[in-house]
Each structure stands twice: as C-alpha cells, then as structure tokens.
Amino acid sequence: MRHRQIHRTTLRAIFIAIILIQDFVPFFGNIPLGPLSITTMHVTVIIVAIVMGPVDGAIIGGTWGLLTWVRAFVAPSSPLAPLVFVNPLVSVLPRIMIGLVAGAVYRGISYWPKLNKVAMVAAGIAGSLTNTVLVLGMVAVFYRTPAVAHAYGVNVDHLLPTLEVIMATNGVAELVLAAFAVPLIAYPVLEVRRRLALY
Template sequence: MNKNNKTFRMVLLGMLSAIIIIQTTIPFLGYIPIGPLSLTIIQVTVIIAAIVLGTKEGAIVGGIWGIITFVRAFIAPTSVIAPIVFTNPLVSVLPRILIGVVAAYVFHRILSGKLNETVRMSVAGVLGSLTNTVLVLGFIYLFYREPYANFLELDMEQLLPALMTIVATNGITEAILSGVLAPIISKPLLKSIKK
C-alpha cells in the first residue's frame, strides 16, 4: 500500500469517526423521524467504513458509536430506559462493533467474487443493520426483560411480540435504507481508494 493510499485511508477513517460523533451527539442527524417510527441511520456510517476500509476500521467506527452510547447512558441519557439498558457494554458497544465486522466479512469475504460489487454492498448494508437491531433487542430481552416491559407498559408475555414488531417495523426499514445507501456512498469512496 503506497503512502498516499495509506494517508487517504487514515483521513477517511478520521472523517467517518467524526461523522459518527456528530450523528450521536446532535439530535436528528443520526435518526430520521417518519410518522411513528424513528429510523436510525448511524449504522450506515459504520457499514461504509467496513465496506471501504475493512473489518478493523468498521469495528473501530462501530466501537466509537457504541462507546458514545455507553457514556451518554450515564451522563446524558437519550431516553428514560437508556440508563438501564445502555450502561451494559454488551447492549451498547458490542452490537455496534459487530455491525462493522459483519458488513466487512459479507462484502470482502463471504460474497466476494460471487455477486457484483453493488449487490454485495447492499447485502452487507442489510445484514450489518440487522446485526445491530437483533443484537440490541436480543440482549435487552435477555438481560432487561422486566424493566423494558415496564418501560413499554407491557406484561412480560407481551414483550417478545413487541420486540418482534420493532424488528419488523424499524429494523427491516433501517436494513432496507442501509442496503440502498451503502452502495450509493461506498462506491465513489472505494474508487478513490483504488486509484
């Protein structure tokens, strides 16, 4: 890897990290309110890092998002339930790191050579996004069933169907959005790195 390419990669990693920080600290930049849904778009930045830069960098950018979520749960919670669930790094940090790992592996290894680049980017976007949704909600169900059910004002037996509804509405919509945006943003950046 030549010096210019290495410098470009470092600058891009810094820019994507800065974008994550901005998206997580300034309201409405990381989330799109659409009717009753609030769609997270922060994962798209992590997916782009994973596709364009690779597994390690995708994990770093995802980790930055996770650490900010973790710290904010203590000092500036985004909701009433955040101090309960996001103070656990398994819920706040690990799923965000794994977005980058999953997206990079899908794009660079699992589908490499099997599908065209655009389709690989879309699939990586969808699976990266679903990784976050499924793991965050799964860990909440495992560790915080009762407080989360109380927060949603549900009986314990209603919690799993409610979480599945969140996956089916927000989760699938966010995954589709990630699958659309990932190639649109990643393709020009990948071309710049290859030059």
C-alpha cells in the same frame, strides 16, 4: 507505504468525526420515537466496513458503541437508553459486530467483481440485521424486567412480543435504509479511494 498509512488514518478520523456529528446533532443520527430510537448511524459503520475493511468498520462501530454507552449515563437518546445501554454488551458489542459482519460479507461476495454492487447491498442488509438482532436479543436475555417493559409501555409478559414487533417494524425500516443508502454512498467513496491510492 507511509502515504497509504496517512491516507487510512485521515479517512478513519473523518469517519469518526461523522459518527460524532451524527450522535450529537438532534434527529441526524438518532430519531427518537417514544421509547425507540431509529438510527441512521449503522449506515456509516457499514460504509466504513466496505471502503476500509472489517477491522476499521469495527473501530468506527466501536466508537459509536462507546458514545451510546456514555450517553446512556449523561444524555440518554430515549427513555430506554439508561435502562439497557449502560451494559456494553447491549451498547458496544453489537456496533462492533456491524463492521465485522458487513465487512466480511462484502469481501466474500465482491471477490467476483461483477457482484460488487450486490455485495454492497448484502453488506448493508447483513450489518443492519446484526445490529437489530444483537441489540434486541441482548435486551431479551438481560433485561426482561418490569422497568424495561414499562419503558416500552407493556407488562413483562408482553415484552418479548413487543421486541418481535420492533424487529419487524423498526428493524425492517433500518434494513431497507441500509440496503438503499449503502451502495449509493459507498460505491463513489470506494472509487475515489481507489483512485487516490494510485498516487
């Protein structure tokens, strides 16, 4: 029992370190494109949710969210960050929900062992959608302002259509990335973890 707890704590620390590296190494976890910032960090959160479960996925997602929130004040990743990510409902909550949703989807589908890889793809899609919909949805609800619209290069009347375009472009790109990368990485990691659990 103690061995498993140490193993889980070690894995959690490793994934937190990966999130930190992704967040601080330029163009590794966030790729700035104008007012946007395309992320690859959701893939890590989804992998944790699959390998370790929804709660650990939420912890790693929350770590990413807290980093996003802090960086919005001290080192914004895009011109939009200091305008919207200073709100934890935009920066932290969606990241936590990635882990919870992706983990729940994976557990629900992987109940049937033959659907394990399908479950990973579904978890990747669900986690990515959760992040995109919640972040852009919160921006639409709380930040329909001239300053945010200006950061996107549009006026306030065009902000909602712009968010819809982002969801259809940026969001789809992140979804496709998750759908392909998550099973490629999560499957061998899960197999190694299962073997280590036997010792």
